[in-house]
Amino acid sequence: MNELGTxxxxxxxxxxxxxxxxxxxxxxxxxxxxxxxxxxRKVSAEELSKFSKIYGCxxxxxxxxxxxxxxxxxxxxxxxxxxxxxxxEIINLIKFKKLYKDxxxxx
Numbered sequence: 588m589n590e591l592g593t594x595x596x597x598x599x600x601x602x603x604x605x606x607x608x609x610x611x612x613x614x615x616x617x618x619x620x621x622x623x624x625x626x627x628r629k630v631s632a633e634e635l636s637k638f639s640k641i642y643g644c645x646x647x648x649x650x651x652x653x654x655x656x657x658x659x660x661x662x663x664x665x666x667x668x669x670x671x672x673x674x675x676e677i678i679n680l681i682k683f684k685k686l687y688k689d690x691x692x693x694x
Contacts, residue, residue: 589626594649596624598642603688613637 599609599620606620613620613634622628630638639646666674 590652591630591650592624592626594652595630595638595642598638598644598649599624601688602642602684604641609638609641612641 599606606617606624610617610620615634619628623630623634635646635649639649642649666677669677
């Protein structure tokens with residue numbers, strides 16, 4: 588498995604998505620997703636863009652990896668600068684993602 592494939596697989600699993608889920612969202616077969624994740628198939632720029640939208644990250648993060656500790660610190664510092672309404676929206680999104688992930692794990 589190559590690094591990009593590994594990052595794509597980890598992002599998919601983190602969100603609780605199956606290869607079938609991602610394949611449907613991208614309009615490709617599950618085998619295509621499998622081949623991309625295992626590194627036996629290259630990813631086009633268009634596909635990479637779709638992955639980044641589905642997984643909620645930048646193409647650069649997928650290609651190069653993200654420095655998680657730096658990003659968490661940056662987000663924590665800037666969270667306090669947001670309006671109370673924006674902070675509430677982010678907290679609700681985090682709660683939703685956790686519920687979604689927990690639901691997928693229990694299926």
